Amino acid sequence: MNEQLQPLKKQPRAGKAGRSGTQDDIVYAHIFEAILEQRLAPGTKLSEEALGEIFGVSRTIIRRALSRLAHEGVVLLRPNRGAVVASPSVEEARQVFLARRLVEKAITELAVVHATADDLAQLRKMVQDERDSFSRGDRGAGIRLSGEFHLKLAEAAKNAPLISFQRSLVSQTSLIIAQYESGTRSHCSYDEHMQLIDAIEARDADQAVHLMMHHMDHIDSKLNLDEESASDDLHAVFSHLLQTKGKSPRPAAKL
Amino acid sequence: MNEQLQPLKKQPRAGKAGRSGTQDDIVYAHIFEAILEQRLAPGTKLSEEALGEIFGVSRTIIRRALSRLAHEGVVLLRPNRGAVVASPSVEEARQVFLARRLVEKAITELAVVHATADDLAQLRKMVQDERDSFSRGDRGAGIRLSGEFHLKLAEAAKNAPLISFQRSLVSQTSLIIAQYESGTRSHCSYDEHMQLIDAIEARDADQAVHLMMHHMDHIDSKLNLDEESASDDLHAVFSHLLQTKGKSPRPAAKL
DNA sequence: ACAGGGCGCATTGTACACAAAGCAGAGTGC
DNA sequence: GCACTCTGCTTTGTGTACAATGCGCCCTGT
Numbered sequence: 142m143n144e145q146l147q148p149l150k151k152q153p154r155a156g157k158a159g160r161s162g163t164q165d166d167i168v169y170a171h172i173f174e175a176i177l178e179q180r181l182a183p184g185t186k187l188s189e190e191a192l193g194e195i196f197g198v199s200r201t202i203i204r205r206a207l208s209r210l211a212h213e214g215v216v217l218l219r220p221n222r223g224a225v226v227a228s229p230s231v232e233e234a235r236q237v238f239l240a241r242r243l244v245e246k247a248i249t250e251l252a253v254v255h256a257t258a259d260d261l262a263q264l265r266k267m268v269q270d271e272r273d274s275f276s277r278g279d280r281g282a283g284i285r286l287s288g289e290f291h292l293k294l295a296e297a298a299k300n301a302p303l304i305s306f307q308r309s310l311v312s313q314t315s316l317i318i319a320q321y322e323s324g325t326r327s328h329c330s331y332d333e334h335m336q337l338i339d340a341i342e343a344r345d346a347d348q349a350v351h352l353m354m355h356h357m358d359h360i361d362s363k364l365n366l367d368e369e370s371a372s373d374d375l376h377a378v379f380s381h382l383l384q385t386k387g388k389s390p391r392p393a394a395k396l
Numbered sequence: 397m398n399e400q401l402q403p404l405k406k407q408p409r410a411g412k413a414g415r416s417g418t419q420d421d422i423v424y425a426h427i428f429e430a431i432l433e434q435r436l437a438p439g440t441k442l443s444e445e446a447l448g449e450i451f452g453v454s455r456t457i458i459r460r461a462l463s464r465l466a467h468e469g470v471v472l473l474r475p476n477r478g479a480v481v482a483s484p485s486v487e488e489a490r491q492v493f494l495a496r497r498l499v500e501k502a503i504t505e506l507a508v509v510h511a512t513a514d515d516l517a518q519l520r521k522m523v524q525d526e527r528d529s530f531s532r533g534d535r536g537a538g539i540r541l542s543g544e545f546h547l548k549l550a551e552a553a554k555n556a557p558l559i560s561f562q563r564s565l566v567s568q569t570s571l572i573i574a575q576y577e578s579g580t581r582s583h584c585s586y587d588e589h590m591q592l593i594d595a596i597e598a599r600d601a602d603q604a605v606h607l608m609m610h611h612m613d614h615i616d617s618k619l620n621l622d623e624e625s626a627s628d629d630l631h632a633v634f635s636h637l638l639q640t641k642g643k644s645p646r647p648a649a650k651l
Numbered sequence: 652a653c654a655g656g657g658c659g660c661a662t663t664g665t666a667c668a669c670a671a672a673g674c675a676g677a678g679t680g681c
Numbered sequence: 682g683c684a685c686t687c688t689g690c691t692t693t694g695t696g697t698a699c700a701a702t703g704c705g706c707c708c709t710g711t
Contacts, residue, residue: 164665188692188693189692189693190691190692190693198665198666199665199667200667200693201664202665202666204693204694205463208460208463212467214557214560220693220694221671221673221694222672222674222692222693223692223693233556236555236556236557236558239555240555240557240558243498243502243558244498247498300491300494301488301491302469302491302495302561302564302565302568303491303495303498306495306557306561306564309557309560309561310557313557419695443662443663444662444663445661445662453695454695454696454697455663455696455697456694456695456696456697457695457696459663459664475663475702476662476663476664476702476703477662477663477702477703477704478663
């Protein structure tokens with residue numbers, strides 16, 4: 142039932158983070174990636190022991206990784222009942238997108254002021270990688286890299302709290318995209334990303350913000366958050382209930 | 397050298413959080429409170445074992461509390477070298493305040509739309525408590541309650557990601573205030589809080605935002621983030637260096 | 652006397668063992 | 682026949698022992 146996959150010596154490819162506690166980061170990155178690529182469906186139970194077996198580490202490490210994922214909102218941690226992959230409701234998705242609009246606007250304005258040449262070069266490189274992933278048909282990597290682009294943009298804005306918040310928002314957005322994206326492929330047009338970089342490099346705040354808001358509109362419109370998402374939404378709610386069930390009506394938000 | 401303070405049966409008074417894992421929350425709340433009331437100076441080492449002794453719990457619990465505090469930015473977690481009370485630099489403080497302005501503006505606008513009568517009643521009650529604390533001369537409680545007011549306002553805005561972000565910002569702001577506030581007492585005029593509630597209840601978005609921005613200005617102006625903060629700033633930087641870098645003998649304040 | 656290296660202590664990181672809390676199933680009473 | 686409870690198992694929560702890392706001190710060599 143649970144065979145050990147690899148004895149954990151494999152390096153994390155994308156390096157979401159990779160300084161000190163490599164074990165934590167590896168486990169974190171793998172689970173995160175699995176969620177993004179929908180190998181872990183929303184509502185899936187994440188047993189500590191099973192994950193420990195799989196990654197060849199003790200529950201202590203798993204627990205830390207889950208805690209981190211929970212804090213970023215991609216995993217739901219229920220006291221005494223374990224962790225499950227978060228299944229954001231349509232309402233939660235809307236809230237995330239509202240917050241993102243807000244933050245992306247601010248980040249764009251700040252990036253126009255503070256982005257260095259090096260920042261811009263890195264951003265361009267990321268768009269390249271993103272395009273490559275999509276052309277390879279690697280949807281999961283594409284979603285992840287697209288998210289990392291927005292995160293790098295936040296870094297260019299040079300505001301630590303916003304970077305941290307953006308990390309959380311991007312993670313949740315990725316999960317939402319994985320859950321709600323309509324059939325089509327390219328969810329985040331790298332073309333728009335490139336135009337955005339150009340506007341920032343030109344220090345044209347109005348244009349940059351305009352492009353970013355347009356970009357947000359596009360992402361929004363590609364999701365089935367409205368009426369037509371009935372079946373998808375129902376499925377999400379269903380799996381959620383299967384996990385949560387009990388006599389408790391609804392934890393809604395654990396905060 | 398380290399006597400056990402209390403065997404941990406004392407309830408957390410203000411209830412920053414208090415549902416399930418009470419132990420975590422108690423430890424978290426006590427450390428947080430100690431930091432706010434400046435019984436724990438920035439840069440102070442937070443030894444896991446010492447804290448465990450003090451609170452009568454194992455390092456496991458302490459570690460979780462520290463992790464949580466670290467995530468909120470009031471504690472700095474250095475791999476293999478333990479935790480210290482964060483000592484935000486002036487630059488970091490500026491970043492926090494910039495982010496807060498942004499978020500408070502959005503929260504205010506949303507609260508005008510979404511705040512219920514119950515929300516408003518709770519907000520008014522919190523201002524009362526805050527005023528009481530200040531009149532009692534309980535500065536730490538005052539700072540905390542003032543922060544909780546802004547957090548409750550975020551809850552009235554009904555946007556989960558913003559609430560979470562606001563929690564982090566408020567915590568860090570509290571630390572900054574504790575560190576940089578100029579000698580005077582009332583740092584957050586509850587009067588302004590009350591006016592803000594009135595504007596929100598009147599659903600006057602422009603007025604509410606105007607008041608909030610004014611309020612932010614006031615908080616800003618009460619801090620010594622500019623030139624005159626030389627000594628305070630120097631001290632902060634100094635303690636920071638003592639902890640982070642060298643082989644220096646002793647941090648000014650010990651646990 | 653000072654610089655460099657090695658050694659011992661203190662503290663954190665990790666794994667594991669035990670305790671507690673859910674959850675599922677079978678059995679029993681109404 | 683249905684519902685309720687009691688019991689056993691599975692899974693999480695917590696404490697603790699051991700390993701690893703960092704840090705300070707002392708010793709030695711120049």
